[in-house]
Amino acid sequence: MTDQFDFSLGKDCAEKLDHADVLAGYRREFFIADEKEIYLDGNSLGRLPLKTRSLLAGAIDRQWGKALIRSWNEGWYDLPKVISNKLARIVGAGEDEVIMCDSTSINLYKLVWGVLNSKPGRSRIVSDVLNFPTDLYVMQSVVNQFGGQHQLVLAPSRDGIQVDIDELDRLIDEDTALVALSHVAFKSAFMYDMQRVNDLAHSRGALVIWDLSHAAGAVRVNLSDTGADMAVGCTYKYLNGGPGSPAFLYVNKKLQEQINSPVWGWFGDSNPFAFDHQYKPAAGISRFMVGTPPILSLAAVEPGLDLLLSAGMENVREKSIRQTEYLNYLSREKLTHLGFKFGSPADFKRRGSHISLQHPEAYRICQAMINPDDDSPCIIPDFRAPDNIRFGITPLYTTFSEIHQAVARVEQIVSGKVFERYSAKRQAVT
Numbered sequence: 173m174t175d176q177f178d179f180s181l182g183k184d185c186a187e188k189l190d191h192a193d194v195l196a197g198y199r200r201e202f203f204i205a206d207e208k209e210i211y212l213d214g215n216s217l218g219r220l221p222l223k224t225r226s227l228l229a230g231a232i233d234r235q236w237g238k239a240l241i242r243s244w245n246e247g248w249y250d251l252p253k254v255i256s257n258k259l260a261r262i263v264g265a266g267e268d269e270v271i272m273c274d275s276t277s278i279n280l281y282k283l284v285w286g287v288l289n290s291k292p293g294r295s296r297i298v299s300d301v302l303n304f305p306t307d308l309y310v311m312q313s314v315v316n317q318f319g320g321q322h323q324l325v326l327a328p329s330r331d332g333i334q335v336d337i338d339e340l341d342r343l344i345d346e347d348t349a350l351v352a353l354s355h356v357a358f359k360s361a362f363m364y365d366m367q368r369v370n371d372l373a374h375s376r377g378a379l380v381i382w383d384l385s386h387a388a389g390a391v392r393v394n395l396s397d398t399g400a401d402m403a404v405g406c407t408y409k410y411l412n413g414g415p416g417s418p419a420f421l422y423v424n425k426k427l428q429e430q431i432n433s434p435v436w437g438w439f440g441d442s443n444p445f446a447f448d449h450q451y452k453p454a455a456g457i458s459r460f461m462v463g464t465p466p467i468l469s470l471a472a473v474e475p476g477l478d479l480l481l482s483a484g485m486e487n488v489r490e491k492s493i494r495q496t497e498y499l500n501y502l503s504r505e506k507l508t509h510l511g512f513k514f515g516s517p518a519d520f521k522r523r524g525s526h527i528s529l530q531h532p533e534a535y536r537i538c539q540a541m542i543n544p545d546d547d548s549p550c551i552i553p554d555f556r557a558p559d560n561i562r563f564g565i566t567p568l569y570t571t572f573s574e575i576h577q578a579v580a581r582v583e584q585i586v587s588g589k590v591f592e593r594y595s596a597k598r599q600a601v602t
């Protein structure tokens with residue numbers, strides 16, 4: 173990866189980049205209802221892989237419809253492990269270190285509880301102000317349930333975009349049980365150096381839980397090589413698993429016996445079908461499962477993982493950097509004079525695969541992009557309060573030409589005051 177990119181402003185530059193793109197063919201593997209619509213929100217809900225449609229149709233008709241209960245012994249029972257081992261390769265974990273189950277919030281709850289329970293002498297939890305609200309709520313609730321003896325402390329951010337590692341260095345002490353952070357921040361895309369944070373926490377005897385929701389399938393993650401303890405994440409963003417698809421949970425092999433789940437369910441038992449009265453945790457990662465896996469939603473995750481594995485995370489990250497740099501270049505040239513500010517780190521090494529641009533009229537600009545009232549293309553980014561427009565770059569299906577069109581359209585909306593024709597009234601989901 174070179175630090176130098178040779179971009180120019182014209183549409184021909186985008187076309188040249190698309191032409192040279194080794195991943196260009198992957199776009200054809202996705203369901204694209206309208207070729208003219210530009211989707212830049214794959215960091216919130218990834219597109220539908222075509223394979224998922226046929227796979228689900230078969231699972232419904234043949235497995236659920238025809239084979240019924242027999243399907244449990246014809247693949248369903250092993251499905252969580254089979255698919256989880258594919259996901260493990262995407263985040264650099266070993267076999268039997270990742271399990272897909274529940275939601276990210278629930279999995280985080282199980283692990284935060286497990287860590288506090290395993291470190292009774294330590295009372296501090298360190299996170300940061302850029303973390304996703306559900307993560308902070310989950311930590312607050314566990315603190316409550318442990319009787320309020322713990323304190324959750326949040327590392328500040330000087331600019332609302334990044335957190336300085338020195339702030340973590342200051343907060344993580346010998347009383348710290350847990351450091352829980354998003355690897356890539358949901359608003360700014362700031363990305364921590366996982367190795368440095370793991371080393372820092374470990375040097376003070378604390379454990380680290382990473383939330384990989386905005387990282388898995390977007391950046392190169394290597395949980396094993398960086399000595400990561402635990403992680404959680406969702407599969408409906410860059411992994412293209414579908415709305416509300418099951419989340420995942422990773423626990424380093426070295427810790428699996430030490431961390432207990434607060435929710436003892438039969439799927440976490442060593443032998444669910446013995447129907448024993450006494451719970452005995454399963455060996456390995458399945459002890460963190462709780463109840464019956466959601467087979468159809470789980471099955472729907474596999475095609476997205478297969479596409480990423482076939483494309484290779486190295487190639488995906490390479491293209492993502494090129495595309496986010498291109499978006500930054502165009503924004504710098506065409507949008508900064510219109511009142512836009514950069515809401516993401518300038519250095520791609522410290523950045524995930526989305527870009528936030530800040531503008532006081534961000535909400536109405538988004539509305540104008542999504543609902544054009546003339547023949548302009550529909551462009552779907554998302555809005556994150558108070559003033560961020562997030563552009564999700566998903567290299568498996570985002571093209572350079574789409575990025576070029578999106579920036580041109582934003583320029584037109586702002587310079588032509590098109591956004592003034594839209595209401596500032598917020599919808600429930602933004």
Ligand SMILES: *Cc1c(COP(=O)(O)O)cnc(C)c1O
Nearest residue numbers: 275276277304354383385386406
């Ligand atoms: C998307 C996301 C979540 C979502 O949690 P759910 O339980 O799936 O709703 C949690 N944390 C982070 C950091 C996220 O980006």
